[in-house]
Amino acid sequence: MNASAIIQRTLFRGASTLLVGAAAVTLPLIPSALAQQKTIKVDGSSTVYPIAEVAASGFQKANSSIKVTVGISGTGGGFKKFCAGELDISNASRPILKKEMDACKNKGIKYIELPIAFDGIAVVVHPQNNWAKDLTVAELKKIWEPGSKVKNWSQVRKGFPNVPIKLFGPGPDSGTFDYFTEAVNGKAKASRTDYTPSEDDNVLVQGVAGDRGSLGYFGKSYLEANKSRIKPVAIVSPSGSAVLPSDQTVQNGTYQPLSRPLFIYIRVDAAKRPEVKQFVSYFINNGAAITKKAKYTALPGASYPKILANFNKGKAGTVFNGQNDIGATIAEVLDREGVD
Template identity: 50%
Template sequence: MFKGVLRKGSIVLASTVLAFTLAACGNNGGNNTGNGAAEGGNNTGTEAVKDLSGEIRIDGSSTVFPITQAVAEEFMNINNGVNVTVSEGGTSTGFKKIINGEIDIADASRKVKDEEVADLKAKNEEVVEMPVALDGITVVINKENTWATEMTVEELKMIWQKDSKVKLWSDVRPDWPKEEIKLFGPGTSSGTFEYFTEEINGTKNESTTNYTPSEDDNVLVTGVAGEKNSLGYFGFAYYEENADKLTAVAIKETADAAAVAPSVETIGDGSYKPLSRPIFIYPLKSALAKPHIAEFVKYLNGEEGQALVEEVGYIKLSAEDYKKNLDMVK
């Protein structure tokens, strides 16, 4: 099994698999998973595919990155003629790169946009939308913060909305400390940023600029862990990996609603609202015609890939959802 360490991003679950194909784009920068070397293996849960060779280029969401990286390492271990490079430049960057023909698969923590589909179509290309896991965007505070362990969506909006006037914790609730809030969050090319701003602020991509942004979730973890008065957000998998350093905020949809903390159970059953979401891969339809790429995607959606989804801290989909993905490869 995968022996790597979760380095970036978070996990997202996809609740339904869409059978239609869509367009996508690329991304920049990243991490090379390296080449494995082993023999034999079971790529798709049936028989091993012999003599596979070629390159597979993946870029995009830092949230999906741990999944595709783990799958890449295991896939290369049983297919030593295949080299898979996985990078994490952010969802929007991934879509840009796939549009430009720089990668074969885009990792995404949001759905492809109509304009991205159109850009691909203009190049006689399209992508196949495949949800691969469920994730819950987790709002986190420093371990020394004992006052903000529960917050409403409206309170989060007060802090994160564009042109927010909130500076101190006491600006949110008068009985909270008169201390400046230090904010940490994903950069603007992140699908997590887009999803969070739409669900919390009501308008996607509109946010206060008074925060420290990073596409590297480890930077966000370090920032919140190192500052008592901090607040941040990123994927659930990264919270779970760092639960000894951070506290997850329980979210109340309304002031009268019960506070719900993120967990495998609450994300899986959808009760962690409104920040539970699916995450995706978008392979080029033309790339799936290449045997080594088709087998990689089958491996990711097969029993081995599903086990890796859970191993790196994400919530896997139903067996039927993965079957739909596999049917699209065929």
């Protein structure tokens, strides 16, 4: 055999020797810390994404040997991957549904459900919209119900101008879509389809900001981060008051029916891995600070140690029986989870 065609690689601690013909070149190996790096896979809700991203960033600064990847597939898309065993943690902007519970059961996937924050679904318009300062749930239904023929603001309420409506909202894999449609239209996933959908809330922000007649909805943290580009519409509550989404109105339960809990779901077998346990512990121990940094509504401070205790006990399953609990307050959700 021609010597110049012979390639021999000899490995030894800290380096690699590559012999090509008569020439030997010593190459450094990948650092052992990188070679041993462990990965935690997180995916799911675009609403929960900013919270999980803040948690992952802070955790990795103190734990460089552990990589946390956070994706945005929507709540439904995340559960599809989670129940197939592809994820360690699934972010969710609604409780796990019955069909997802069944999918996990069929694959032998057990999970721990942890509430991490609360959110208000913000209904938003273009800054130049000076007429829709508030909307009733009935008017939202008129706009968003299946088969809706509303194409113009003048069709929504007498006195509104003759301006075409351009609609933006989450896609069908989104937990925000599920919650909004059930709260407004009475059934999850029941919605008109002639609107611009996206699982990425930043795309929805851009859409609403680009058209004077636009209307959209998504988690309020994206409103908080884009107040110069879009503005919120107050929702007329069951009591008759027009209420804007804020930490205060979400916490005190007056922003109804568009306040909802946010969750992470951890695979029971993944929770046994030291790096996953370490990350979840960091997430919950710093839950209030992480949530506030991500511009969401934190749970009461005393609840986080109890949530962590449920995780450490390996308390598996869901307390929601495969259904959304529309209009549930923070206190009601925590009581149901056993962390009141």
